[in-house]
Amino acid sequence: MTNPLPSRTYPVTRADLVAYAAASGDPNPIHQDPEVARSVGLPDVIAHGMFTLALAARYVDEQVGGPGRIEEIGAKFTHPVVVPESGTSVEIEGTWRDERTLSLTVTCAGEKVLGNPVVVLRG
Amino acid sequence: MVDSTLSGRSFPATAPFEVTDEHVASFAAATGTPYQPGDPAPATYPIVIAFAAMQQLMSDPTVGIELHHVVHGQQRFTYERPVRVGDRLVAELTVTSLRQLAGTDIIATSSRITDEHGELVCVASATLVHKES
DSSP states (O other), rough: SSSSSOEEEEEEEEEHHHHHHHHHHHOOOGOOOGHHHHHHTSSSOOOOOHHHHHHHHHHHHHHHHHHSSSSEEEEEEEEEEEEETTTTEEEEEEEESSEEEEEEEOOOOOEEEEEEEEEEEEO | OOOOOTOOOOOOOOOOEEEOHHHHHHHHHHHHHHOOOSSSSOOTTHHHHHHHHHHHHHHHHTOOOOOGGEEEEEEEESSSSSSOOOOOEEEEEEEEEEEEETTEEEEEEEEEOOOOOOOOOEEEEEEEEEEEO
């Protein structure tokens, strides 16, 4: 098997966050409104941690040939993905620890945004 | 600070949530995740149901959480089987641990997500970090 897996870069826009907020039912304005985000000390709108974890799941689906193979997925939300008006991007690369376990590296603007993101596939 | 006896407390099951093709498609589309009708839902989809359970915890006046001071610290999903369109899911949240230090409450939760037959579909574990104002 290829190790590490190829890295992929995913653009992230504010429109994506609006769509994610509606679909996930999390209307927290720090993910949509720059003024509210700044009022709580953030540099700008940030992505939902769960948005970034969903991108990680997308990466794994793409690498392993389709959905429904993930038995376990988890991470710490260690650093925000800041999304300015012009958008940003998230880069993801996976490394096999064993035949079912993938460690991911998830970065935005050169910084790791997820802590210990690990995915276990069904046996 | 939140109620120091919170650890071990369980909350009632959320209202049944029916998984529809339209909703799974919109959830997948928001992150550009490929999805075709008939596919299992994306692996983080059950956050929709788990979030409803977390809202119950966060809005309970006896718990003492201030909504605007909560940050999502950690999330994990452990599956028995993938979520599929047509499932009717409920979540039952239990607070598995509470650590209180220096004005911060670290609340670990575990939500059992079960289907209309009462069978376990997945466990969604979330850590919520609550800071004093």
